[in-house]
Amino acid sequence: MLRGKEIYLFFVVYGINGIFGIILSQLIIGIIIYKVLTISQKQKISTYGELSETINKNTKINEILKIIINIFLLLSFYVMIAGFSAYFSQELGLPNIFGTIFISILCYIIFMGDIDRIIKVNILLIPLIIIFIILLVSKDMGVYSNINEKMIQPNIFKSIYSAILYSSYNSITLIPILISLKKYIKNKSQIIKICIICTAILALVAIAIYGLVLKVDIDINYIELPTIYVAGMFGKIYKYLYGITILVAILTSAISAGYSILENYKSNKKTYKKIAFLICISSILISKIGFSNLIGLLYPVFGILGIIQIYFLIKKK
Numbered sequence: 001m002l003r004g005k006e007i008y009l010f011f012v013v014y015g016i017n018g019i020f021g022i023i024l025s026q027l028i029i030g031i032i033i034y035k036v037l038t039i040s041q042k043q044k045i046s047t048y049g050e051l052s053e054t055i056n057k058n059t060k061i062n063e064i065l066k067i068i069i070n071i072f073l074l075l076s077f078y079v080m081i082a083g084f085s086a087y088f089s090q091e092l093g094l095p096n097i098f099g100t101i102f103i104s105i106l107c108y109i110i111f112m113g114d115i116d117r118i119i120k121v122n123i124l125l126i127p128l129i130i131i132f133i134i135l136l137v138s139k140d141m142g143v144y145s146n147i148n149e150k151m152i153q154p155n156i157f158k159s160i161y162s163a164i165l166y167s168s169y170n171s172i173t174l175i176p177i178l179i180s181l182k183k184y185i186k187n188k189s190q191i192i193k194i195c196i197i198c199t200a201i202l203a204l205v206a207i208a209i210y211g212l213v214l215k216v217d218i219d220i221n222y223i224e225l226p227t228i229y230v231a232g233m234f235g236k237i238y239k240y241l242y243g244i245t246i247l248v249a250i251l252t253s254a255i256s257a258g259y260s261i262l263e264n265y266k267s268n269k270k271t272y273k274k275i276a277f278l279i280c281i282s283s284i285l286i287s288k289i290g291f292s293n294l295i296g297l298l299y300p301v302f303g304i305l306g307i308i309q310i311y312f313l314i315k316k317k
């Protein structure tokens with residue numbers, strides 16, 4: 001979301017209907033947060049596997065879901081690698097391969113060491129990015145008056161479908177994080193407060209990024225990272241500061257996705273190293289597909305998987 005391309009593909013193209021889509025998608029995410037935290041607390045759940053078994057008793061479906069989740073995490077890793085290399089191409093004019101090789105080697109080195117510290121960077125980084133985005137869009141609130149200029153799809157029903165796909169796709173990575181937060185939740189009123197605050201903040205940030213994307217004054221299809229492009233319109237200092245924070249956010253997201261897969265092989269060091277090497281080296285080939293193309297492919301495919309999870313979550317009492 002912070003890179004802006006997702007917001008364009010799933011909301012901006014629908015004009016004013018896209019704003020409605022953003023609100024709808026965040027409301028769905030709010031419901032997901034509530035259901036996951038409530039079920040996790042009530043059933044004493046501590047892993048994704050336990051949640052899956054709780055909301056769906058069909059063992060075969062659960063096994064299939066676990067396999068698909070691992071595939072999703074791998075593809076998410078590839079998306080992050082492609083996003084990182086896109087920055088090198090867009091801002092430095094270097095071929096994508098340079099950025100891809102650099103971050104792939106960096107990821108492998110981190111996988112071989114202690115990754116806890118770099119993952120925790122997100123705890124400090126995300127609030128700073130949120131403040132930065134809101135600061136940028138507040139400099140030109142008039143941009144929302146031209147909200148339909150970039151509209152390609154006026155159909156509100158397609159906007160609703162896009163909002164559902166967007167929220168369901170993001171739920172796949174959101175659910176494991178929510179489960180890990182269970183130990184900090186004490187009662188139901190706390191869960192309700194978390195849902196309201198998270199939904200409001202996510203909607204505010206998404207609408208702010210929507211506004212930034214509206215400021216793009218060239219064909220957005222030629223830009224992989226619209227928010228960095230817009231930051232540059234306010235001056236080089238904004239461009240470089242936002243660029244650095246986005247790169248760190250992409251790196252930590254890639255590490256998180258990759259390590260989630262590698263955790264399954266921690267008991268065998270040789271296998272762990274081999275899988276880590278294969279993940280990193282294969283990312284060099286996959287990233288050639290391009291950041292935008294990977295997003296356009298993954299959101300619809302895994303969005304449907306997310307819808308299945310949401311169905312089981314809502315169904316569970």
